Amino acid sequence: MKIEFKDVTFQYYSEEKPVFEHLSFTIEQGTTTAILGHNGSGKSTIAKLIVGLLVPNAGQILIDDVELTEQTIDEIRKRMGIIFQNPDNQFVGVTVRDDIAFGLENHQVPREEMIQQIEKYATLVDMKDYLDKSPEKLSGGQKQRVAIAGALAMETELIIFDESTSMLDPKGTKEINQMMRSLKENFQKSIITITHQLEEAIFADRVMVLNEGKIVLDGTPQVVLKEKDILEASGLKLIDGLDVLNRLEKDDFDHKSSIMEALWELIFKM
Amino acid sequence: MGIDFQNVDFKYAKKATTKQLDQVSFSIQEKDEFVMILGQTGSGKSTMVQHMNGLLLASGGQVRIFDQNIIRSKKLKLKPIRRHVGLVFQFPEYQIFESTVLKDVMFGPKNFGKTKEEAEQLAKDACQLIGIPSDLLERSPFNLSGGQMRRVAIAGSLAIDPDILILDEPTVGLDPKGKDELMDLLVDIQQKTHKTIIMITHDMDIVANYAKRVLVMNHGKLVYDGTVQELFENESHLKQYNLDLPTSALLAKGLKEKGLLDYQRLPLTKSQLYTAIVRGGEDNE
Known part of the structure; x- marks a missing residue:
């Protein structure tokens, strides 16, 4: 999935200043992109604009050359999955199985196919043994893995990780990072990971660093991670x-x- | 003695077969200690700290807090204990509810019978200690950044002026800079006030950089009580307790395996790693 921001300006209703003005970039189909920035840099706003939870004040967002509008958003959103920050706020099922089924049910996938999909993707995120467990029996990392299975089961072209590890312990963080790497290696998906952890940007094809609503660094991790001064000035820790x-x-x-x-x-x- | 555990057991139900705490014994001084509690999720860390201010009562053994026996009894008064030992939960900012920062921080001391004036002074002192600028005091706590809200919540516990402050994963969810800032503040508070600070953490880089004494919990048992260096030098123990090495130690080991670095003491922090590399094979004491 190709994503294009053209001169995008966005301002939250309650804020005095826009988060960004005239922001432009293109993310090519099938790539893994890390968007790095400190808390409040505007990085999560980008994710919400891509999935249409927010609408730009000016400028255009194009998904595979189709502009994101009220008319196109429903169709386009079906092709995207997003994993949010708080594992507890996105667990909707009573069991792991129900939770993965939720999206499929919404898309009216036939029962037989649904059962297969659930098994397949629960296995992939290594949660097959937990299918009948309820969320309170799971660690944060396991809940996020279920969320990933739910997104994968929808077979979307794009998966966005919006600070998906920031509330997890180091073990959970490692689990999700490994999952991201294996998705990158084994699927032809576009992946966007939004994070303040440099560790999570290392395996990306491309790293964009955002500060004060501007892209201050953009390149391969090998190039970007060497820019110590700019990274630190952007509120990131080496x-x-x-x-x-x-x-x-x-x-x-x-x-x-x-x-x-x-x-x-x-x-x-x- | 501040906190003293002797053979403490804890089970959630009398008939339960698994013990959340199993024969735990240790003691922590009432001042000048900085203790980190490690262990994987479910190992009993949070259960243990909840015994330290009477939120949970031991099923067996003896817990003494500031020389008072904490046992199930009608005479047990928990308020004085909680004056001595403050406990800050995980994501404490979820418990913020007042309309201004100052009011929220004042809630604790007022609850402990302080007058409005006294509470206000204690709250202001606590805010200053934890680095909340005075121009934020009249602001709504809900418009602050995540890191600032975390500090407001911690200030609420500090304002009670406990001798011992316990924090359950205070750095989780903060960005890396916010983590460092908060840790530096805690160290600073500890040095200035001589309070004993006890914190639970999963972050081995924080342990490597800041811990003096480390307690490790595993399946309800206290399996280690000692220094950071000794803990990380013992690889079989680390594996057994499911603990990782700090980043710098992992890199140092990687370099050693490639034959590019040698050291007597495993470097745990970035400056120790740097020194070990620059000095080559020399002793990096």
Whole structure:
């Protein structure tokens, strides 16, 4: 799914200043894009505009060259899945099975097909053993995995992770990050992950850094994550390893280049 | 002694077969300690801290808080205990309800019988300690950023002026800068006021950077009570307790496996990793 922002301006009703003005970018079909920014940078607003929960004050949003409007939104939204921040606010079923079924029922998928879809995607997110469990028996990471299964079952072309790990413990965060990586490797989907964690941007094809409503960095993780000063000025914190790399840059010692190369490699594999 | 547990057991029901706490013994001083409690979800961390201010009562063994026995009894008065030991829950900002920041922070001390004037002074002091600028005091707490709301909620507990402050995962959900800021503030408060601070965390980078003493819970048992360095050096224990290494330690190990780095002590923080690399094979004490 190709997403295009053309000169988009958006302002919340209650705020004095727009979140962004004349924001333009294109996300190509089938790519994984990380949108990074500190809390309040406007990154989540982008997600809400893409899925049509918010409407721009000016400018256009095009999805596969079709403009997002009141007339087109219903059809387009069926092709998108979004995983929100709070695992408790998006669990609608009484059991894991019901929760994954929710979206399918809304789309009137026949029962037989539905049963198969649920099994298939629960297996994929490693929650098959929990199908009859209720949400209070699940950890935050498991709930988010169920949300992912629900989105996958809809077989949408685009999945957006809107700060999906920010309320999870490190173990849950790791689970969801691994899930994102495997989605990227095994499906032909477009993925957008919106986050303030640099760790979650490492595996993306492209990283966009947002600050004060402007795109201040845009490129591959290898390029973007080296921009220490801009990242910090954008309210982001360097991963410990990146910080060490930056300090080593100025030093001179034995095996410097091989150590730095190895560190990069380790960071990208984390 | 501030907090003293001797062979404490806890079960949710008398007939339950699993114990949430199983023969837990330790003690924590009433001042000048900074203790982090680790363990995977369900290991008994939250159950344990809820025993520290009388929210839960032990099924067996003995809990003493500021030399008072905490046992099921009509005579047990919990208010004085909660004056000594303040507990800040996870996502405490969900419990904010007053119309201004100052009023919300004043709620605790007023509840403990302080006059309006006294409560206001305590609230202002608490806000200053936790870095809430005075121009926010008359604002609605609901228009603040997530990090600021978290601080307001913590200020509410600080305003009671407890000797021991317990926080259940205070940094969860904050962005990385917000996490660092809050941790720096807690360290600062601890040093200024000499209060004992106890916190639950899952974040090993925070443990590596800030913990002095670490308690590890596993299946209801207290399995480790000691220093950070010793904890992370012992890999078989880490695996057994399902704990990860801090980022810098993982990188250091990776470099060592490639034969690019050697060290006597496993580097745990970024500055220790940096020093180990620059000094090469030299001792990085």
